[in-house]
Amino acid sequence: MTTLNGQPVSPDDLFPLAATNYGHFTSMRVDPDGIRGLGLHMDRLVRDCKTVWGADLDPKRVRGYVREALTGRETPCIVRVTIYDPAVEMGHPADADQPQILVSVRAAGPVPAPPIRVQSARYQRDVPHVKHVGLFGALHARRTAQQAGFDDALFIGPDGKISEGGTWNVGFIDADGTVLWPDTRVLPGVTMALLKAHGTHRNTSITLDQAKTMQAAFATNTSIGVRPLSHIDDTELVIDHPVLTRLREAYLATPGETL
Incomplete structure (x- = not known):
């Protein structure tokens, strides 16, 4: 069930979000021992709410709604908290300043996740420091990559430097074992x-040419943990580098925080 401020959500409640696509969110993997980085997720919501809505957000209230949404749910699962204002209008978005809390839950995929092939794409997300709901460009790049036989897209900014993936950060391992x-x-x-x-x-x-000479590369987010990149375009990369193994083990060993 999806809830808005702890109550079942209606189609009318969701229509402004679908019509304007204006808001922000965070997604959290819930394991039997809790949520890794829960405090950081709450910090993100508070920070982005100030940026997107100019409003304060009570993280205790968010935790309470998430706790209610997870009651009776099996773990692992993914809970998403979306902050939006049902009163938002496309013509006057500045008038919306009462953001509400939408909570949805879905099944979680396996961790560790299998390696992925990525295709480089010229793209930069709008307002990249905010985890916002404006995903059209990222999903279009992902779809284009999948149509070409890849799993996802790796973004190259206007300066020719690598930035991130469709819905994940990207890291690299150099010849010295340093994570870049x-x-x-x-x-x-x-x-x-x-x-x-x-x-x-x-x-x-990191340029695209430099990325293709790295010892290894990986994608990371809350849903997948540490996921190796097996290819960048047609360049094959190592997927079992020892630093990758240590990072994956360290992530899985990170204790969860309780709501």
Whole structure:
């Protein structure tokens, strides 16, 4: 069941979200021991609510609605919290300043997830530091990649540097075993933040040609954890690098937080 402020949601409640596609969200994997990075997810919602709506968001209220939505649900699962204002209008979005809390739950995929093939694509998300619901460009790039025989798209910004994937951060492992993250405008991922507590990490500019010479590459988000990239375009990459294994193990060992 999907709820709005803890109550069953109606089609009329959802129509403004579908019609305007204006809002923001976070998705969290719920395992039997809780949610990895729960506090970071709440921080994201609070921060993005101020950016998108100019409003304060009570994380305790969010936790309460999520707790209610998960009652009786089997884990693992994915819970998504979307913040939007049912009063928003396309002609006057500035008039909407009373964001509400939409909670939905779906089944979770297996972790660790299998490797993926990605196709490079020239694209940069709007307002990339916000996890917003404007996914048309990202999903169009993903669809185009899948039609070409790949699993997803890897974005190359207007400066020619790699940024992120369709709905995930991307990391690379260099010859020294250092984990490299693109030093450009990307979504500050929760899973990425958790991984940075393990091993040696560095932010740096990475071109597509450089990416194809790395020891390994991986996608990461809350749903998939650490997922190796087996190919970037037609370049094959190692999927069983020891640093990848350590990162995956470190992520899976990260204790969950309870609501």
